[in-house]
Amino acid sequence: MRDILDEAIGAPPASTVDIDRVVAAGRRRTRLRRLAMASPVVPAVAAVALAVTTLGGSPAAPTNPIPLQPGAATGAASGAAPVYDETPEQTQERLATALADALTAALPGVTLTDAPSGDPGVVVTMYDDPLRYEGSVILAADSDENQLSIRSLPGGPEPTPTTPASGQAVWTQWYDSCADVPSADEESPEGYTLTTECDESLGADGQTIVVVSTVCDDCPGQPTLRRDVYVTWTNARVLVAITNALKSDQPGTTSLAELLLTKEQLVAIASDPQLTVAA
């Protein structure tokens, strides 16, 4: 079997895995985790996330970095997100803490688990090319589980979607208007009709909010199976998406329950200026 697969794979292209960068990233994460565990004072609500996340902040760093341009924070409706004076590590911490706080407030008693590692809490990680901060967290409440993902990046020219030969999108289309969202219905492999709904609005701080929902029309209760919220600031972009498809491939479970967060709750979370990474 391995031989067949190896033969099918053929000769791989040159590796882009840079071991020196891996080691540097590993050192950084190890250091941050150590510092987080040594941090003496953590606000009560953030304690759950911070104590267990691998991306805690330095004890010397301010827990809440000060915005340099508090446009959004002041409610000036300028559409500009605040610019924070902070290191990438502090940005990771700020985003993780803000997201954990928002989720805990929206869903009291929710259990948060970092999806990649399975560790408790929320972890946000910085990536290059293009610069972005991403995190994925499993929300467990009662007997339901959803997965919520966040991508936060600076504003500027829209990233170019790229689709390699395999057909897997490396970068997704960014929607700042419902006019750009494909509206054609899809049929799931199970035969359900999936429709796309889109709402567009202006946030209290002047940011554009586009909500794309995938609804199963012929499922009992017509649940929304996935919802993506694109928030476009003049200087930042935030995508927060939630899906309930976690267990669709496991026997005896269903992926057809309603999402744990309402549209209003998800929009409120995604629109939070504290989740932005403004340039």
Add this chain to the structure above:
Amino acid sequence: MKAHEEAEFRQYVAARMDRLRRTAFLYCRDWHTADDLVSTTLVKLYEHWRRAQQAENLDAYVHGILAHAWLDERRKPWRREQTVEDVPEHVQPTTPLPDGDLFALLASLPPRRRACLVLRFYCDLSVEQTAEILGVSTGTVKSQTARALEALRGPAAELYDRSN
């Protein structure tokens, strides 16, 4: 991490890089994403290197990290996979599979079923090790693997029959 530990880490990575990249490619069918998955895996491995070295089977430990990295990656909304998914239980190609069809069939498998297949037959892990990695019972691994092989009738099923 001490200098000699880092040297061991680098040595391990150098020796396993090709296998890890190929395994990641089987999951995602895209070398760019495969390299991202391997990088993510190695950063986590670096973080937990001491614990990993105490594992009964270090390779299995690493393949577990990789499998979870992929399972998480494919759930991210920007990967554009469908929310509700399942595949026909009976895909029966009548002729030997060209490479492209083999990958297409692999890709059509639900993720955990695909992971079962890769872990069992490409990474040479046992049913028990695969079950532990995926957090399911050994019975589930067996049934998922059997269904995956059923879907991959042809060269894979032929080999499976021979090995049983």
